Amino acid sequence: MVIVLKKEIPKYPKIKRDEKISVIIVSYNVVNLLEKCLKSLTYETKLLLDIWVVDNNSGDESVNMVKEKFEQVNLIENKENVGFACAVNKVLKLCDGDYIFLINPDAIIKKNSIEKLVDFLRSNPEAGAVAPKILYPDNSLQLSCRTFPNITTQFLESSYLFKLFPKSRFFGQYFMSWWDHNSLKEIDWASGSALMIKIETLNEVGFLDDEMFMYSEDTDWCYRCWKKGWKIYYLPEANVIHYDAQSAKNSEANRLIQVLESRYRFFRKHGYKNKMYIIKAIVLSGLLGRIIISFLAWLLTFSKERKIVKFENLKNFYQAFLWHF
Incomplete structure (x- = not known):
């Protein structure tokens, strides 16, 4: 049920007021963190935000909280947990933003970070998506950038060798743990826990693969994006605090x-x-x-x-x- 409650461009041009950013949050049993996430979006006053929350049949008070405290938010109530990709795709069929911002409900957006992400996409025509720096609540770095999986990276991950030698370019290649994450960088893919996508790119690449109930849908989408010739970037000036895996912590x-x-x-x-x-x-x-x-x-x-x-x-x-x- 849906309840609708390569010419040179100057770096970081001023955002257009009529540009709309559709923010998509897929939530499951994280009512307190979801409230904090939605509150953090209210600080982005310069932007025209079209906020969507998809609740995957939570057993807590998430739905009631959104209805009571955030009337401007579009709410979709699923009668079962359909997973992340399928929930996102439901919104993609309904929203009309110039940019799509995927953000987890257990994440808090630092002030002006969404604006920085949009400005970057407007400034770089070849960029199909851009990811912010993601931090843990204690402000330590959360590794959110990856290289595309292959047999070698799977071996390094399964054997835990990447943890033994995190600063090695070879052993740390999948999680890019050798890199300090303090500079702008073109990357293979970034976590869908916080990712800004250009609508032109989405129209060409397509929706998320909803056969992936959870995980790797971001990898798959970025890979298809790369195959179409679009680039994915990491922008450290934009910051998000992510509590990480709160919906799945008990299973x-x-x-x-x-x-x-x-x-x-x-x-x-x-x-x-x-x-x-x-x-x-x-x-x-x-x-x-x-x-x-x-x-x-x-x-x-x-x-x-x-x-x-x-x-x-x-x-x-x-x-x-x-x-x-």
Whole structure:
């Protein structure tokens, strides 16, 4: 149910007042953070914002909060959790913004950041999308830029070698952890937790792949964007605080399975269909290693509270492993 409540351009031209930015927030059981997110948007007073919240059948007071406190927000109430991509696509069929800003409900936009993102897209015709710097609540860097997945990056991720050598350009290539994230940079793809998209690019590239319930839909869209000749940029002057994975924090096993399911779909779509046995062998080896390490950690832990945590980790990896069979 829908409730409608390469010529040179000067850098950062003044934003046009009649340009509309459609902001899309997909929410699930994060009422307090969603309220903070919506409040942070109210500081963008120079912009014409068309704000949409899609609630994926939350069990909390999210829907009532939006109705009572943010009457200007367009609200879509789903009767079931349809996932991120499908929820975004529902709005894309209805909104009419010149720019589309995807933002997670557990994110807070720093003042003037949306304006900086729009200004950048207006200044750079080749740019199809731009991502802000994403920070944790303690203001430490959240790695949100990536290279496109391949067999090598999957091995580095599954083996945890990227964590052992984060500053290495080779071992840290997927998460780009070798880079300080303090400079403007063209990137392969950025997290959909905060991403500004030009409408011309969206019209050419198409909507998100709603077969990806959650995760990798941003990777897939940016890859299709790159294939069409558009560029994705990272703009550190724009900042977003992201609490990260709050909707999925109580179901880590399901989150792991969703990550893998969507990642496998990406690989099958983009040239790795005949190499899936290699990719799955790499993932399974990595999960088996984590199961063994988690079991040993549980065995060697004597604190009751910590033992419960170690057992949960073990159970999550084991369930993700069994899901493959």
